[in-house]
Amino acid sequence: MPLPDTLTLAAFALLALALLAESLRLSWPSRLAALSSVGVAVASGLVQPLGAVALAAALGVSLAARHYRRPELWLVWIALLLALALHALPGFNNPLLWQGLSTPDSAPYRLYWSYDKGAAGWLLLMVLAASPQPQRRWGVAAAGVGALLLLVVLGLASVAGVIAWAPKWPHWLLPWLFANFFLVSLAEEAFFRAGLQRWLELRTEPFPALMAAAVAFGLVHVAGGWVWVGLATLAGLGYGLVYAATRQVLWATLAHVAFNAVHLILFTYPRLM
Incomplete structure (x- = not known):
């Protein structure tokens, strides 16, 4: 390559x-x-x-x-x-x-x-x-729940027939990791978590802000169909919990990249034909 x-x-x-x-x-x-x-x-x-x-x-x-x-x-x-x-x-x-x-x-x-x-x-x-930042951090437990939720999403995607077990080590993994971290996940987490979720949380309660940002994240995946929207919404909840736990967009980005990397290495990517 x-x-x-x-x-x-x-x-x-x-x-x-x-x-x-x-x-x-x-x-x-x-x-x-x-x-x-x-x-x-x-x-x-x-x-x-x-x-x-x-x-x-x-x-x-x-x-x-x-x-x-x-x-x-x-x-x-x-x-x-x-x-x-x-x-x-x-x-x-x-x-x-x-x-x-x-x-x-x-x-x-x-x-x-x-x-x-x-x-x-x-x-x-x-x-x-x-911009002003919410002061309250949800703590390690919220991050743990978010990480578990991301694993559940992979399981649900497999059960739904969206992806299937397919372990591999692509020769283009390192360029993919660079792109996924800096050019995809960081931009998306900045917008949906440090941007939308933070903005909503300063104007309403934390849980509705988390849910609204997750739903918005899911809806931008509508081109993949409504099952894909549902899975992306659940993933957005996971990333949102990590962000709420740490108030650091980098941690939400790392969760996003880790999820995508597990998807790439262990399952069909980006989805089944």
Whole structure:
């Protein structure tokens, strides 16, 4: 499996460093790494002129949203980040690292490194770092319940015939882990847990906030069918419990990646044909 060229690898490495630093609230190292990443990405052709314009616009709106708490501004900000995360904006040459069937009975899968989604995750974390946080942590017991719930989800998915037992060790596992942690799970957990669940919890009770964020997470998987929505909702509850236990988006992200990795290594991935 060929990896991207050296400049493209450097752009993604710097973006990963920026995401990690921002999730730890190290603002200046994060911003330096992010700006360096964009510069290298433009030089490598990973980000083309229209993509650079889109990133500049998203950064400007994000900085405004960080300093001015106006509902209409936040709606524009969320719309821009969603457009980036869903690859709706032109100008990004996201590399395809692998495509095919992970097992003979699995649905086709394509492994992309999506720079636009990773950038959207960084912008989201950058704004959320300045937002108020719930003070109460639910404790280790909640995290344990969340982890058990994630195991139950895998069992239910197998019983429902969505996935099946298929142990393997894909040769593209390491690039997949990089993409799944930095470019997928971290962005999703920032949005649904550090964003939506946190925002709702500051305005209502903790349990309704947890449930609403989990249902929203499930509904974005509607393309896979209603069984997939139900399973994703339960998984969202698991991630939400880990977040509520720790108030750290990194722990929710680690739970998300661990769940996905067990799914990939031990079961058909992404699902049965």
